Amino acid sequence: xxxxxxxxxxxxxxxxxxxxxxxxxxxxxxxxxxxxxxxxxxxxxxxxxxxxxxxxxxxxxxxxxxxxxxxxxxxxxxxxxxxxxxxxxxxxxxxxxxxxxxxxxxxxxxxx
Amino acid sequence: xxxxxxxxxxxxxxxxxxxxxxxxxxxxxxxxxxxxxxxxxxxxxxxxxxxxxxxxxxxxxxxxxxxxxxxxxxxxxxxxxxxxxxxxxxxxxxxxxxxxxxxxxxxxxxxxx
Numbered sequence: 273x274x275x276x277x278x279x280x281x282x283x284x285x286x287x288x289x290x291x292x293x294x295x296x297x298x299x300x301x302x303x304x305x306x307x308x309x310x311x312x313x314x315x316x317x318x319x320x321x322x323x324x325x326x327x328x329x330x331x332x333x334x335x336x337x338x339x340x341x342x343x344x345x346x347x348x349x350x351x352x353x354x355x356x357x358x359x360x361x362x363x364x365x366x367x368x369x370x371x372x373x374x375x376x377x378x379x380x381x382x383x384x
Numbered sequence: 385x386x387x388x389x390x391x392x393x394x395x396x397x398x399x400x401x402x403x404x405x406x407x408x409x410x411x412x413x414x415x416x417x418x419x420x421x422x423x424x425x426x427x428x429x430x431x432x433x434x435x436x437x438x439x440x441x442x443x444x445x446x447x448x449x450x451x452x453x454x455x456x457x458x459x460x461x462x463x464x465x466x467x468x469x470x471x472x473x474x475x476x477x478x479x480x481x482x483x484x485x486x487x488x489x490x491x492x493x494x495x496x497x
Contacts, residue, residue: 313493316486
């Protein structure tokens with residue numbers, strides 16, 4: 273069965289510092305991978321996605337993610353975090369029949 | 385503008401009552417989904433539908449029911465059989481096909497008192 277692990281429940285970074293959020297997946301075939309962001313009480317917004325091709329994908333708001341098949345990872349990065357990036361981030365893997373399986377999420381706090 | 389509309393945003397119900405959450409999309413997507421979100425548990429799939437008049441159970445379907453009479457609508461009923469219904473509910477849709485990119489509504493927070 274497909275699964276996604278986000279090892280960090282909470283992460284706190286200083287404004288202007290770099291960020292990396294970890295995501296490991298389990299999936300038998302070539303995965304479709306996604307990162308979503310959620311502000312409190314809101315729906316999820318797609319940050320970026322990987323289907324095939326270049327393993328480094330660029331997304332909105334200055335985020336990027338790198339697909340590493342050998343490590344079954346799809347970590348999200350940002351070189352300089354802004355206070356407005358504080359939110360919850362979800363990694364997801366595409367499963368059979370168009371279903372997405374989500375990780376438990378990582379809450380990002382940004383300190384000034 | 386195209387998108388997914390969930391209503392209401394907040395819903396309060398007494399224990400033992402059924403309640404229906406609305407989800408409408410104008411993206412012309414074939415597939416629609418309902419997820420439940422609880423703190424620290426991510427999103428768990430309740431039901432999904434890939435075509436009108438057809439739907440499948442997700443991982444936590446017990447105590448819930450759905451219908452898909454129109455392509456643009458996928459209402460979720462939380463029944464009295466759901467033991468712990470207080471949660472944040474998210475509706476999503478996607479194009480039918482190999483790539484499961486989902487678009488989400490703004491959610492409904494259901495509180496049962």
